[in-house]
Amino acid sequence: METVAVDRNAALVEELRGSGQIVSERVAAAFLAVPRHRFLPGVGLEDAYRNDSVFTKRGADGKPVSSVSAPWLVATMLERLAPRPGDRVLEVGSGGYNAALLRHMVRPEGAVTSQDIDAEVIARAAGCLADAGVRDVRLVTGDGRFGVPEGAPFDRLIVTVQATRVEPAWLDQLADDGRLVVPLRLRGLSRLLTFTREEGHWRGDGWEQCGFVRMRGEGVASPMASAVLADGVRLRWDGGPPPDDAALTAAWNSERRELWSGVRVGATEGTRPVLDLWLATMLDALGRIHTGAASPPGLPVLPGGSPATWSRESLAYLTMRPANADGTHFEYGVAWHGPHAALAEEFVSQLRVWDRDQRGGPGPSLVVFPEGSTEEPTVGRVLRRPGPRMVLTWP
Secondary structure (H helix, E strand, O other): OOHHHHHHHHHHHHHHHHOOOOOOHHHHHHHHHOOHHHHOOOOOHHHHOOOOOEEEEEOOOOOEEEEEOOHHHHHHHHHHHOOOOOOEEEEEOOOOHHHHHHHHHHOOOOEEEEEEOOHHHHHHHHHHHHHOOOOOOEEEEOOHHHOOHHHOOEEEEEEOOEEOOOOHHHHHOEEEEEEEEEEEEEOOEEEEEEEEEEOOEEEEEEEEEOOOOEOOOOOOOOOOEEEEEEOOEEEEEOOOOOOOHHHHHHHHOOOEEEEEEEEEEEOOOOOHHHHHHHHHHHOOOOEEEEEOOOOOOOOOOOOOOEEEEEOOOOEEEEEEEEOOOOOOEEEEEEEEEOOOHHHHHHHHHHHHHHHHHOOOOOOOEEEEEOOOOOOOOOOOEEEOOOOOEEEEEOO
16 A cells, blocks of 8 residues: 555544444454555545545436445444454445455455445446455345355355345345344334344344445335425335325424423433434334425424324424523423324323333344244334334333
8 A cells, every 4th residue: 555545544543443433453454454545446545534435336316326335334334243264254235345354354264255236336346356456355246135145154244235124035144153234224214233143033233323325126115205394394204104295284384382201311412313213113103304404494303303203184203402501401302283182292201201211221122033933023113024024122
């Protein structure tokens, strides 16, 4: 590596150590050994070693279809995957950089297979790997939903595109003590999960927020649906029966009322991601209210969107207000529109239950039952997707 690239890479590794994304020496050594800029031809060194993602291909609609993920996310996934020397690893969603890091971590006896549905992406990865001097990664063009049966069993399987379910082939192709790391979209929430086998099922934990390009191919779930409620105000949801657009638009244009829970949280406590998961488990109808530049000022919609629920003629969504004068604490509540106060009351009751029973706890697990399993799902939210049963469950 050129001296400047070496220095920038070393600085990136120190940044990732400092932020806690790199913990192990083996991940640090892989990052230091693999020149990220070799996988971003045409991108300057400053951008190549910036702690951010870089899109490498866009579809006809202009939306990204392939990228080199942000280093913090790559490091997080490698720490979670924990590949060992000698492991056989399958990567679903190629780009070259991650495959090179994996190859360094499993050498000398291990093997890495990197798969992508797009032949152009595979060709690009091949060129970048060769440029970086990595010549023993197996590249496969194919639909990642089906994995690579002829390479199984794999000790580790990592998915670097956003999925909406755990594919049966991934579970079938993992060794008994294997580990799967996959970013899943669950009821509109994008989370990174690590799955390990338990007796009769798989258990996923972790729940880091993350963003990836969508998985492509036949049988892949559709993008999230949405409805415009007013200028600059949109409701988005992920599967399930659609709301009545006209009725909810009428509700939105009616008087807004607020109901407060008494649940106070610290401004830096970081409760929103786990509370979102609680609401995703407990609310039958679930979406998210988003506002844009055209929305009227003063709406109590939270940054990044507010979890929302609805009945036919009413709509309620999460909001917050300052709980003290110095802005260090806030109170959760619900803003609601329409004639059905019970909708807001039930929403607030779930905030209080979370505060009483789950706040500060270990959080949820996603339990996956292989196809054909006779084991009954544990208590929780069954996520309606084709394929293996997935149940979002709490302690």
